[in-house]
Structure formats: C-alpha cells, structure tokens
Amino acid sequence: MPAAVGRVLDQVLADRVDRARTLNPLFADDVAERVARFSQGGHRTRSQLLWWALRACGGNDRASVVAGLRVGAALELLQTCALVHDDVMDDSALRRGRSALHADVCAQYAGAAAPARLEPFGKASAILAGDLALAWADDLMAETTLEPEVARRVRPMWSDMRTEMVAGQYLDIHGQAMASHSLPHALSTACLKSARYSVERPLALGAALARTDETTMRALRSAGHCVGMAFQLRDDLNDIFGDSRQTGKPVGGDIREGKPTYLIALARARAEASGDRHTLAILEHSLGRSDLSEADLDKVRDVLVATGARAMAEARIGRLVAQGLHHLDSALLDPEGGRRLRHVLNSAAPGGACHDHRRPDAAVPVAPLASAAEGACR
Template sequence: MTSPLEAADLRARVDKALAAFLAEQRSRLTGIDPALVAVAETLEDFVLGGGKRLRPAFAYWGFRGAHGPDSDQLVAAVSALELVQASALIHDDLMDRSDTRRGEPSVHRRFEARHTAAGWRGGAAAFGDSAAVLLGDLALVWSDELLHTSGVAPDDLARARPVFDEMRTEVTVGQYLDVLTQATADTSLDRAGKVARFKSAKYTVERPLLLGAALAGAPAEVSAAYSAFGLPLGEAFQLRDDVLGVFGDPDRTGKPAGDDLREGKRTYLVAAAFAGLDDSGRTELDAGLGDQGLSLDGVTRLRGLIRESGALAATERRIGELMTASLAALDAVAIDEEARDVLHRLADAATRRTV
C-alpha cells in the first residue's frame, strides 16, 4: 500500500513547490549581495534535505476531506507549513545548543564553522548564533510569502489567514513555555501537557487540518471534528517524539543518544518519571537532566530510572488513549472517504514512527 505521505504524489509535489520558491528566493538574495549565497544555499539544504512533510499532508487531506478540489496552487499553499517548520527547527536547535539535525550540522554550527574556516574577526559561536536567528526569521517571513503567492483564490486565503496566524503564535509561545519549564525545573504533568500541546500538538496536526478546512470553506462541524481528531493526535505525536528523544536510535533519529536528557527537557515522559520515582530516584534524575556533559553511561542510567518509574509504559498507554479518542472523532464526521483513509494512515505513521 502507498505510504500516506506519498498519496496523491504529495511529497514530491510539495518538494517541487518548495524548490521552485526557494530558487526564486536565491535569485533575489544574490541580486542583493553575493555573500547571501550562503544564506540561500543553507535554507535550500535545510528545507529540501529532509523532513516528513506531515504538516502539508494534514493540511492537504483536511482540504480534500472537505471535498476541496486538488490543484498545484493548493499544494503550494500548504507547502508554506514547511517553512514554518524550518524556522521552528532552526531556532529550536539554537536554543537547545544541538550540534546536529537529521545527521547534519545544525544551522548555527554550520555558520560557526564558516566563520572559523574563513578566519573572520569576533567569536565564531556568536556569529553562528546570530546567523541562525536571522535564517530562522527569514524562513518564517518566507512562509507568509509562499502562502499568499500560492495562487489560491483571495477569498480562500482570507479564510485561512487567521488559522495560519494563530498557529504561528501558538508554536512561538509554546517554545517559550518549553524554555521556561526547563529554567524553572517544573516537573508537573499539567505543565508538560501544556508545552506539548502548544509547542507541537496544535501546530503539527490540528492547525494544518484547520488550515485545509478553511481553504476549502468547510462547514463548522467538519472543522470541529478536525480539532477533536487533530489535537489528541498531535499530543500523541509529541509524546512519541519525547520517547524518541530519550530512547531513540541515533542512527535513525539523526540526534545524539539521550539528547533530550542533556538538554534538560521537562517532557510528559520526564514528568511521569518524577511522579513515579522515590526521593533518591527523583534526586538522581534531577541531577542528570540538563547536564551537557552527561556520558553514555549516564544516559543509560537515566533511561533505566525512567523505565523503572513506569513512565515509559505510562506514556505508551497515553499515546494509545489519545489515538483512540482521535480516530473516534474522525470516524464520526462525514468527509471524503479517500481523505478519511489517508488521515487514518497518517495518524498511524505519526505515532508509530522511529524517527
């Protein structure tokens, strides 16, 4: 059976739309100054070099579920979500001090290395950080440009604009809450759930579905069902991401083993571990979280504590509960049957993945 990400040849069409848009931006930047070739090339590599294209897929099939007709203009519009994603990842890697993304150097590390190789003045790390802030901002600016130059009818864009704007606000404040939670060492399940909801869940599934629904002019009951389907699914997606951040295989995730532990991420998984451990276990887990020099043995020990606490099993149960609620909501609404089938399969792919 065709992968849900390949249905309607969507992944290739999204990549084509992004490549065409980024080629135009390259010409625009190089016309300003040849030094901007590095900016254009880095964003092209970052955006086109990987990614699951889940967000455009949910938006596209949300549109098709509301009986909207397929078009290249639609594909270009939903491809704007990948530029929002690029912005979030570039900034996330900078805030987390991550060295790699998808097995390649993160953007701030690329520009740090460029500074070092050229022997420029000032601090190489500070230059890399500044470049990453600006490239992340540029990707966010371009997301707006790609949406409104997609060729979608102005009335359809006018309906979609509030959804797009709300999504970008939510993911940004969700990132701040994530940073705040690490700084305050908040280990409550309530805070972990809120961070997961706003940093990832809404922006990964619910808002893309609602964007597609808005572009199609879907009735209110379809949009409500998409929210009831998308929000729990997005939370399940983030919980799977949290599990992979601690227990994932680096050869598959492209990130060092236990990277979330070194970054001190206060995820649902970690909050559940604190709730299930005794005082000595909590003390040991708290001491290891956020230790940038945590060894592989230290990672193994913290993984063991999380397993022993019952948090891993509890998180897997929670993923199952969220999936049950999500699919029930999707099955209760009248939408296009092909779209329903693909959305089912996208849900499965999003929560059973290993990368």
C-alpha cells in the same frame, strides 16, 4: 504528494535565492542557499496532513489544489524556521543526520575567524536564516490566491498557529530555565509546541481551504489535537529510547537540556508519590547536565522504566491515537481522502511500543487501546 509540494518549494526557493543574490552574493550563498537546502529535506508530515484533510473534505477543484500545495509549502518553510531556531536554543549540533545550520556555518569559517567569535557568529547566522524562512513562509501565504470566504478562515488560522508555535517554544525554554517539571506545565508545552502546530492546525488549514462545514472542522481539530499530543509524547520517548541513526539528532538531548517533558514529569510525580528518594536524586543529578555521560543517561532510562513512566506514556499514546481516529471517523469525509488521512494520522504517532536502542529486541508492552467511548483526550 510530498514531491508535489517539493516542486512548489523548488520554484519558490529558486526565485527567493535569485532575488537574494541581487542584494548580495555573500548573503545569498551563506544564508539564503542554506535555508533553501534545509527546506528541501524532512518528512513533509505537516503538508501531508493539510493535503489529505483538504482532499478528505472534498477540495478537488483546481483552485483548492493549487492553494493546498502552496500553503503546504509555506508550512514547510515555517518548519524550517522552527527547527533552525530550536537547534540554536538547544545548542544541538545535529539535525536530520547532518550538521545543524549554525554548526555548518561554524565549520565553513573554522580557521577564518577567531574561535571566540565563531560560535556566536554561527548562532547569529542561524537566527537570521530562521527569520528569513519565516518571512518567505509569510510571503508565500500572502501571495496565494484565496477566495474571500476562504481567506477569512485561513489567514487567522495561520496567524494563530505562528503565535502558538512561539508560545510553546517559550514554555519549553522557561521550563528549562526554571527547572519546572510539573505535569500541567509539560502538557501545556506539548499542546502548544507540537499538538496544535504539528497536527491540529495543518488539518484545520486543509479543511478551511476545502470550505468545509463547522461540524467537520470540529471533528478534524479534535482528531488533530489528540494525535498531536501523541506525536509529542512519541517524540519524547524517541529522544531517550530511540536511535540517533533514525531520529537524525543526538539521543538524550531532552535530558541533557533539562526539557520539561511529560515523560520526566510523570517519572518525578510517581517517585514523589511513592517517596522514592533514589529516583528523585538520579533525576535531580541528570536533568540539565550537558556533560551527562552515557552511563548516567542509562540510569535515567532505568528510572523511566522502573517508575512505570515509560509504559504509562506508551499507553497514553495508544489511547490518544485511538481517540483521535474515533473523532476522524465521526466526520463525513470523502472515502478515499479520508482513508489516506487516517493513514497519515496513524503514522504520525505510532501506537506501538518504542524499541530501546540498547536492546533491539526489547519493547515495553502497551496497555490495550482505550475505548473511543472514553471521551475527551486524557
């Protein structure tokens, strides 16, 4: 399936780059080609979720299959926009194990432009590249043939998803600027920035393309919300306890940028409740410091373990995944499509413990998965 979406992307991107070249060769080489190269990477998680939701809901006819691949490709272009802009806002030099787009532009023109102008030029180029990816994603959606009834459901979902993505990103940078580390803010950010955009909306789009009923749609959206929250919590853990060789980006970026993550909010809340001034001082000293040393980052890791925040986050991931799969199992789905969808959801945010890159054999025990009867995701 990822290869099939890749072939659609190849065709669309080749056409768009050719059209860009007729406008201006420099623009095509520096911006359009970079968007095309970036969009051809990644795990295709969102398009896989859309595809298997489509198939699980019985979307097997040619029109549904073609639309599913095209909308899946549009999702990948939207993800390009999100990641390229995210790297600019976070001033991150790495993405997917390679130079971030803005850093790549700077490297190309190093020595050709004054140093004081080079970094702003690289970041401005990346912003334009992200805008171009978003425009191409919308073009692809607009050019996809949909039956009127399907279009009435799909197009508002696409519009809402784009707005939710921007809202989540704004909450993220607002939390950084205002040093807001409350649990409600962290959860709201995770919901909008990741849960809906990364999992819930792709599932809903696939189900809508398959013309599914509202009962099944509600079950899939509930499953997507739970697993999407787990997806973001896993990402938070991997950012500080993971290995950059596996994540493709520098470890500790969330701490150095002062991100309002659930993991940090939880550690702070537990330290405040117990009157642990030492822990609060470490967090206060570390969050938002771009020059934070590896030794100081280790102190933050120790705090996250000592407060129980890491173990609680791991346990919550387990509960969320279990509840999400329970919602999925409640829907009447095609057996094979449902099985594949279950596998992709389970892989999106693994419930097992996150291994500490400093100690490869160490893992935090995870509390037993909560019973699906717990009800709503917590």
